[in-house]
Amino acid sequence: MSKLTDLTITAAREGLAQGRFSALELTDAYLSAIEPAGDLNAYVLTTPEKARAMAQASDARIAKGEAGPLEGIPLGIKDMFATEGVRSTACSNILKNFVPTYESTVTAHLWRDGAVLLGKLNQDEFAMGSSTESSAFGPAVNPWRRNGSSQPLVPGGSSGGSAAAVAAHICAGAAGTDTGGSIRQPAAFTGTVGIKPTYGRCSRWGIIAYASSLDQAGPIARSVNDAAILLRSMAGHDPKDSTCADRPVPHYEDAVGRSVKGMRIGIPKEYRVDGMSAEIASLWEQGAQWLREAGAEVVEISLPHTKYALPSYYIVALAEASSNLARYDGVRYGERVPGRDIVEMYEKTRASGFGAEVRRRIMIGTYVLSAGYYDAYYLKAQKVRTLIKRDFEEAFAAGVDAVLAPATPSAAFGIGEKSGADPVEMYLQDVFTVTLNMAGLPGIAVPAGLSSEGLPLGLQLIGRPFDEETLFSLGQVLEDSAGRFPCPDRWWE
Amino acid sequence: MSVDQATVRRVAHLARIAVTEDEVAHLQGELNAILAFVDELGEVDVTGVEPMTSVTPMKLPMREDVVNDGGYPARVLANAPAAEDGFFAVPKVVE
Numbered sequence: 143m144s145k146l147t148d149l150t151i152t153a154a155r156e157g158l159a160q161g162r163f164s165a166l167e168l169t170d171a172y173l174s175a176i177e178p179a180g181d182l183n184a185y186v187l188t189t190p191e192k193a194r195a196m197a198q199a200s201d202a203r204i205a206k207g208e209a210g211p212l213e214g215i216p217l218g219i220k221d222m223f224a225t226e227g228v229r230s231t232a233c234s235n236i237l238k239n240f241v242p243t244y245e246s247t248v249t250a251h252l253w254r255d256g257a258v259l260l261g262k263l264n265q266d267e268f269a270m271g272s273s274t275e276s277s278a279f280g281p282a283v284n285p286w287r288r289n290g291s292s293q294p295l296v297p298g299g300s301s302g303g304s305a306a307a308v309a310a311h312i313c314a315g316a317a318g319t320d321t322g323g324s325i326r327q328p329a330a331f332t333g334t335v336g337i338k339p340t341y342g343r344c345s346r347w348g349i350i351a352y353a354s355s356l357d358q359a360g361p362i363a364r365s366v367n368d369a370a371i372l373l374r375s376m377a378g379h380d381p382k383d384s385t386c387a388d389r390p391v392p393h394y395e396d397a398v399g400r401s402v403k404g405m406r407i408g409i410p411k412e413y414r415v416d417g418m419s420a421e422i423a424s425l426w427e428q429g430a431q432w433l434r435e436a437g438a439e440v441v442e443i444s445l446p447h448t449k450y451a452l453p454s455y456y457i458v459a460l461a462e463a464s465s466n467l468a469r470y471d472g473v474r475y476g477e478r479v480p481g482r483d484i485v486e487m488y489e490k491t492r493a494s495g496f497g498a499e500v501r502r503r504i505m506i507g508t509y510v511l512s513a514g515y516y517d518a519y520y521l522k523a524q525k526v527r528t529l530i531k532r533d534f535e536e537a538f539a540a541g542v543d544a545v546l547a548p549a550t551p552s553a554a555f556g557i558g559e560k561s562g563a564d565p566v567e568m569y570l571q572d573v574f575t576v577t578l579n580m581a582g583l584p585g586i587a588v589p590a591g592l593s594s595e596g597l598p599l600g601l602q603l604i605g606r607p608f609d610e611e612t613l614f615s616l617g618q619v620l621e622d623s624a625g626r627f628p629c630p631d632r633w634w635e
Numbered sequence: 636m637s638v639d640q641a642t643v644r645r646v647a648h649l650a651r652i653a654v655t656e657d658e659v660a661h662l663q664g665e666l667n668a669i670l671a672f673v674d675e676l677g678e679v680d681v682t683g684v685e686p687m688t689s690v691t692p693m694k695l696p697m698r699e700d701v702v703n704d705g706g707y708p709a710r711v712l713a714n715a716p717a718a719e720d721g722f723f724a725v726p727k728v729v730e
Contacts, residue, residue, distance in 0.1 A: 239714075240714050241713070241714065242714075243710040243711075243713050243714075244710075340691065341690050341691050342691045342693070355690060381696070381698070384695055384696055385689075385691075385693070387691070387693070388696070447679070449675070450675065450676055450679055452672075453672055453673040453674075453675050453676050454673075454676060456669065456672070456673055457673055457676075464650065468651075471651070472716055473715070473716070473723050473725055474714070474715055474723060475714035475715065475716075476714070476716070477716065478716035478717065480726070481726070483726060483727075483728075484725055484726050484727075484728050485651070486653075487725070487726055488651040489648075489651050489652060489653035490653050492650075492651055492652045492653070493652050493653035493654070496652070501652055502662070502665055502666070502669075504650050504652065505643075505646050505647060505650050505652065505662065505666060506666060506669050506670070508646050508649050508650040509638065509642075509646045509666070509670075512646065512649060519673070521686055522676055522679075522681060523673075523676065524686035524687045524688075525679075525681035525684040525685070525686045525687075526676055526679050526681065527686075527687040527690075528684050528685055528686065528687045529679070529681070529684060531687065531690065564665075564668050565665055565668060565669060566668055566669060566672045569669075569672070580690075581690065582690030582691050607691060
């Protein structure tokens with residue numbers, strides 16, 4: 143039998159149900175795989191005792207015939223999620239000793255369905271970044287390397303530890319969060335599948351807040367079907383989040399493998415940005431061809447406000463971040479640095495607790511919300527956001543079922559390559575992903591090919607609000623056509 | 636729009652983040668790079684466009700106006716850097 147850690151969630155679930163191995167054996171296999179993988183820096187905390195206790199409880203439920211949909215499946219959780227009694231830091235020094243006394247709704251749903259917690263996963267500090275380099279725990283490392291090179295590459299971000307852990311088979315699947323592309327870009331960089339569901343599909347309660355009108359939780363997994371299984375558990379109504387949708391959660395797995403014949407797929411001409419690499423352009427065309435071969439109709443569409451998505455995102459997100467992160471003042475939780483008076487205590491606490499990127503983003507957010515600038519920046523950006531959403535509404539009204547686009551402008555880059563003097567260089571990573579957060583729409587990133595240097599590249603499908611099912615159907619067509627992309631060289635083992 | 640060093644200091648104070656003199660010039664450059672990047676929005680005509688307030692059309696749910704949580708000060712204070720007699724403790728605010 144192949145290694146237990148090489149089984150997808152779909153296969154592991156079957157093996158557990160048939161009694162071919164126990165949940166404890168599966169969890170122990172993952173704990174053993176995590177041990178030598180320290181160089182990936184994917185986990186910032188492992189919880190082996192808790193994992194084994196949860197796995198034993200799973201075995202007891204399986205024996206009694208009471209197995210849940212994720213019974214005994216070992217998962218990693220991004221450090222943005224508050225996990226009761228388990229340190230949760232958002233990978234920031236300001237929360238370095240924060241141990242929540244409550245559990246986030248999304249992770250509570252996972253445990254309700256029988257999943258096992260292996261530990262907490264690395265990320266950019268407060269999810270602000272596209273490379274996981276801004277983590278207070280140091281950068282996570284992509285399991286993938288360029289052909290013939292041992293240069294460490296970023297796994298993307300902000301959910302970079304999640305994507306790296308899934309790709310390295312040191313968790314069966316992971317929970318991430320996505321504010322501007324933080325699930326889809328790391329998924330694309332690591333050959334994994336990541337879905338950001340519709341805004342309101344998953345509860346935000348207990349997720350450390352970055353930009354509340356954009357943040358959504360979602361899974362990173364090894365296959366489209368695994369992502370469907372995880373999202374089904376993560377999603378669902380929660381009275382503790384007033385923006386969480388009160389509508390039933392479909393059985394997403396039923397949509398995987400469903401025919402896409404007759405579906406109309408839009409190719410937005412504005413996504414052909416200047417300087418797009420020939421490699422990305424041909425991957426995109428290949429993806430369109432695969433969907434055509436499966437019976438879908440591919441049409442060119444126009445989303446005229448696309449180029450304004452990134453600048454308006456950086457105003458909306460940073461303004462909301464400035465408000466959300468005001469809570470880290472050294473009073474209720476986190477580290478405190480004493481000062482002469484309370485204001486100096488606040489200023490010193492925040493200067494020492496936040497990293498450079500977080501301080502920069504808070505200051506921009508504070509500036510755009512300050513007296514005299516609110517209308518010129520924040521109000522203007524919220525109006526542009528209305529136009530971005532309208533572009534998609536018009537495309538869907540004209541009969542488009544989903545939009546196909548690249549997930550990222552390039553393959554994974556080297557650690558340190560984009561952390562130079564100009565922060566905007568890193569922001570451009572989000573060019574294809576951020577529009578969906580601005581419009582509240584669901585998007586899935588599916589690996590679709592390899593770059594000339596042997597690195598995975600992803601395509602992205604964008605759907606109507608609450609139509610994740612169509613994305614799973616189309617995503618499976620891409621997976622069937624392109625195959626899956628397991629990391630070929632496990633250099634860390 | 637771009638910011639001068641006085642504005643950087645003012646914004647840092649508004650954000651309650653201490654900055655050293657060495658950091659101000661550096662931050663000014665970084666903030667201006669970001670502000671130059673978002674200036675592109677100036678060219679969009681938003682006449683008659685409503686600002687977005689909710690990305691998904693929904694009615695804010697209402698509930699009974701009753702206390703439905705609380706009564707566990709020890710849990711609330713569990714992560715406080717300083718606490719006394721069931722309260723958060725801070726430096727003296729009023730002389």
